[in-house]
Amino acid sequence: DTAVSQTPKYLVTQMGNDKSIKCEQNLGHDTMYWYKQDSKKFLKIMFSYNNKELIINETVPNRFSPKSPDKAHLNLHINSLELGDSAVYFCASSNRDYTDTQYFGPGTRLTVL
Amino acid sequence: LAKTTQPISMDSYEGQEVNITCSHNNIATNDYITWYQQFPSQGPRFIIQGYKTKVTNEVASLFIPADRKSSTLSLPRVSLSDTAVYYCLVNFNKFYFGSGTKLNVKP
Numbered sequence: 001d002t003a004v005s006q007t008p009k010y011l012v013t014q015m016g017n018d019k020s021i022k023c024e025q026n027l028g029h030d031t032m033y034w035y036k037q038d039s040k041k042f043l044k045i046m047f048s049y050n051n052k053e054l055i056i057n058e059t060v061p062n063r064f065s066p067k068s069p070d071k072a073h074l075n076l077h078i079n080s081l082e083l084g085d086s087a088v089y090f091c092a093s094s095n096r097d098y099t100d101t102q103y104f105g106p107g108t109r110l111t112v113l
Numbered sequence: 114l115a116k117t118t119q120p121i122s123m124d125s126y127e128g129q130e131v132n133i134t135c136s137h138n139n140i141a142t143n144d145y146i147t148w149y150q151q152f153p154s155q156g157p158r159f160i161i162q163g164y165k166t167k168v169t170n171e172v173a174s175l176f177i178p179a180d181r182k183s184s185t186l187s188l189p190r191v192s193l194s195d196t197a198v199y200y201c202l203v204n205f206n207k208f209y210f211g212s213g214t215k216l217n218v219k220p
């Protein structure tokens with residue numbers, strides 16, 4: 001069983017489109033995260049949810065909107081995609097909060113043309 | 114914000130011990146130091162975590178001096194499969210991974 005799963009693994013789309021990335025964890029964790037990794041391998045936190053509540057919202061354009069229907073799922077919706085949004089997006093989860101080990105998903109490679 | 118500084122890349126040969134040092138001059142009193150490993154096309158994976166002195170597990174050792182302004186990840190007898198990017202993480206409030214150290218293990 002995959003602990004943290006993301007779909008799709010690859011996403012190629014045109015500028016201006018709206019797309020969503022889904023994440024699910026079966027670890028029973030309370031906290032989930034979205035990270036963005038650019039071409040230089042910098043891994044930056046975007047959002048964090050604890051029990052469906054937003055607790056971290058870094059400096060991210062309003063075009064990015066996370067949604068957590070329950071504590072096992074954290075989806076990322078992106079409106080009006082731009083070239084600079086091209087990156088690998090990782091979902092992660094941890095047991096209680098940020099002091100616990102994070103478990104990462106396999107990533108979604110987003111390419112905006 | 115406790116940023117970290119690591120070498121961008123390192124080369125090693127199979128069977129050697131590899132030490133990767135991370136500087137974190139502004140580490141806070143309640144910060145732990147955590148190292149993650151990332152293989153190509155995969156998400157980062159936890160390796161080891163420590164607060165002070167030395168921590169050892171089945172994968173690596175972590176050495177932290179008394180002032181805690183740096184830490185060293187030690188990988189004993191590396192193999193080709195240890196080729197990966199290694200991230201040092203401190204200051205859990207901001208989850209700053211940086212760009213990591215790309216370790217290249219040669220045969």
